[in-house]
Amino acid sequence: MDVLEHPVLMDDGAPGHRSNYTENWREEHNISKMIWPAQSPDLNPIENLWMIMKRSVQKKHRPSMKLETFKHCIQETWDEIDIETINHLIQSMPKRVKSLREKKGKSTRW
Structure with a gap:
């Protein structure tokens, strides 16, 4: 499909x-x-990517920043994420699933 x-x-x-x-x-x-x-464990790697973005934006963003500047900051942060970071998150899936199995469906470090 x-x-x-x-x-x-x-x-x-x-x-x-x-x-x-x-x-x-x-x-x-x-x-x-x-x-x-x-309430299921969230193993989706996109959640980790959102956290990376959030931390980066928070370092750059100032509360007084205008909306257009803030939008630019978010786009710039997105553009800075390299493919290696994305690939690493995707390749971590087998470890995520293994960890979930070992914890019998309970919370994992992921």
């Missing part, structure tokens, strides 16, 4: 992900939703 032709959404169940607008948009664009249990 080609993920670009048949995307599947995995979300964390946050209220914004369950809004009528979000659900309608997802359905209109034929994006199916993965069934994911509440």
Whole structure:
């Protein structure tokens, strides 16, 4: 199955992900939703990438920064992430799953 032709959404169940607008948009664009249990361990490497971005933006951002400057800061931070970092996170998946199994589904360092 080609993920670009048949995307599947995995979300964390946050209220914004369950809004009528979000659900309608997802359905209109034929994006199916993965069934994911509440309070499940989050092993998705994107979460680590968001943390990397958050730390970097916080180092650069000043509370008085104008919105356009802040948007630029976020884009600049995204552009600075190198492919090696992304590949490392992806390649860590077997370790993440192994750790989850060893912890019998309980919290892991990931």
